[in-house]
Amino acid sequence: GDSVTQMEGPVTLSEEAFLTINCTYTATGYPSLFWYVQYPGEGLQLLLKATKADDKGSNKGFEATYRKETTSFHLEKGSVQVSDSAVYFCAHTRGTSYGKLTFGQGTILTVHP
Amino acid sequence: AAGVIQSPRHLIKEKRETATLKCYPIPRHDTVYWYQQGPGQDPQFLISFYEKMQSDKGSIPDRFSAQQFSDYHSELNMSSLELGDSALYFCASSPTGGQYNEQFFGPGTRLTVL
Numbered sequence: 001g002d003s004v005t006q007m008e009g010p011v012t013l014s015e016e017a018f019l020t021i022n023c024t025y026t027a028t029g030y031p032s033l034f035w036y037v038q039y040p041g042e043g044l045q046l047l048l049k050a051t052k053a054d055d056k057g058s059n060k061g062f063e064a065t066y067r068k069e070t071t072s073f074h075l076e077k078g079s080v081q082v083s084d085s086a087v088y089f090c091a092h093t094r095g096t097s098y099g100k101l102t103f104g105q106g107t108i109l110t111v112h113p
Numbered sequence: 114a115a116g117v118i119q120s121p122r123h124l125i126k127e128k129r130e131t132a133t134l135k136c137y138p139i140p141r142h143d144t145v146y147w148y149q150q151g152p153g154q155d156p157q158f159l160i161s162f163y164e165k166m167q168s169d170k171g172s173i174p175d176r177f178s179a180q181q182f183s184d185y186h187s188e189l190n191m192s193s194l195e196l197g198d199s200a201l202y203f204c205a206s207s208p209t210g211g212q213y214n215e216q217f218f219g220p221g222t223r224l225t226v227l
Contacts, residue, residue: 034215043203044156044218089155093216100146100169101205101216103155 002027006090006104013080013111021075021107023064023090031092033057033066033073034101038087047075047088080111115139117219119204125225126194134189134222138206144168145187146216147179150201162187163209194226 007022025031035047035057048057053068062077073090087106093099118137126132138145144163148156158171162181173179176194181187191198201223205216 036218043220044205046215046217049215100158100161100171101148101156102158105155 002031002092002094002102004090004092004102004104006088006107009106010108010110013109015082015111015113016079017111019075019077019080019084019109021088021090021109023073023075023104025071025073025090025092027071027092027094027102029094031094033064034091034093035062035064035073035075036089036091036103038089038106040086044089080109082111082113085109085111117204117206117217119202119219119222121222122220123223123225125227127227128194128196130194130226132191132194132224134191134202134204134224136187136189136204136206136219138185138187138204139208139217142206142208142217143185144207144209145181145185146205146207147173147187147189148203148205150203150221152200156203159189191224196226199224199226 004025032051034049036044037047048059050057050066056065064073064075087108089106090104091101093101120135146161147159150156159173160179161169165181176192179189201221203221205218207216
């Protein structure tokens with residue numbers, strides 16, 4: 001069945017370090033891929049998305065590229081800030097007009113000054 | 114910009130009681146989704162509605178029911194509450210043919226069952 005697998009966390013980095021959070025997926029058809037971020041005590045916010053192979057989603061310095069050949073959508077940021085500390089969820093949907101989101105297990109990121 | 118509204122934000126119930134969670138989607142969004150997020154867990158899809166009709170169903174217990182009304186708001190009704198129902202319940206909405214099914218999430222309702 002459809003699933004999303006994220007690298008195990010938590011991830012702890014110093015400010016200005018490089019971030020990679022791995023995400024791979026299994027899905028039938030041609031899913032759309034998303035990264036959501038959840039700050040402490042808050043809801044889910046869409047961070048970035050990609051809808052077809054080789055698309056690159058980007059926002060707030062974060063990037064992820066839709067790799068169909070490796071079924072991956074790894075999240076990267078060149079220089080993290082303390083304010084990036086949050087839980088990051090990779091997710092996909094089949095792209096129908098009412099398809100559910102399937103989430104990965106989430107990766108806790110903590111950035112120290 | 115208007116966002117998804119959920120009420121109440123916090124709810125405390127006793128075992129075997131009932132609870133009703135409400136969701137008001139972004140204007141002109143006609144699709145609503147409900148997700149349940151247990152402590153330290155990823156959100157799990159419960160149910161969705163498109164144009165007031167159920168469009169998909171996930172791991173929603175039989176004790177739960179939901180509907181979408183003519184104004185597109187949705188309610189999740191939970192009966193015979195159990196301790197394991199304690200979780201954060203998210204509602205999300207998207208417009209028809211919305212750009213690649215991007216879903217916009219509300220702040221969630223935190224349900225605590227004692």
